[in-house]
Amino acid sequence: xxxxxxxxxKHSLPHYATSASAGVDLRANLEEGITVNSLEKVIVPTGxxxxxPIGYEAQVRPRSGLAFKHGIxxxxxxxxxxxxxxxxxxxxLVNLSKEPFVIEDGERIAQMVIAAHEQAEWIEVEELNETxxxxxxxxxxxxx
Numbered sequence: 001x002x003x004x005x006x007x008x009x010k011h012s013l014p015h016y017a018t019s020a021s022a023g024v025d026l027r028a029n030l031e032e033g034i035t036v037n038s039l040e041k042v043i044v045p046t047g048x049x050x051x052x053p054i055g056y057e058a059q060v061r062p063r064s065g066l067a068f069k070h071g072i073x074x075x076x077x078x079x080x081x082x083x084x085x086x087x088x089x090x091x092x093l094v095n096l097s098k099e100p101f102v103i104e105d106g107e108r109i110a111q112m113v114i115a116a117h118e119q120a121e122w123i124e125v126e127e128l129n130e131t132x133x134x135x136x137x138x139x140x141x142x143x144x
Contacts, residue, residue: 009047
């Protein structure tokens with residue numbers, strides 16, 4: 001798949017780290033570092049603009065290393081970039097740790113996965129087909 005991209009950042013284009021990688025890293029594009037205090041949220045620019053084909057979205061997800069080591073995660077995970085969005089990709093990060101964290105220019109702050117999607121045709125009905133599970137949710141299928 002080919003995707004048009006404008007790179008106004010100081011960094012190279014996103015790339016897949018291995019041949020089996022599902023996502024590419026997004027880097028912070030900053031003039032100076034941003035300190036994210038405990039439970040604080042920030043919007044971090046990437047300097048990237050993309051043109052996705054209709055029927056695809058870009059999902060912005062946390063990086064496991066930042067989440068585990070520093071408690072930094074994507075607040076609206078996964079964030080969705082729609083095919084008709086043409087603005088700069090920005091990442092909403094939150095610090096869930098008790099310690100401040102400094103995001104530096106060029107830091108890998110999130111990962112982006114391109115995914116196909118469908119738009120549903122909603123058909124209003126009076127009742128739904130029954131299943132063995134029924135309306136049970138939130139752990140209703142038990143433990144194994």
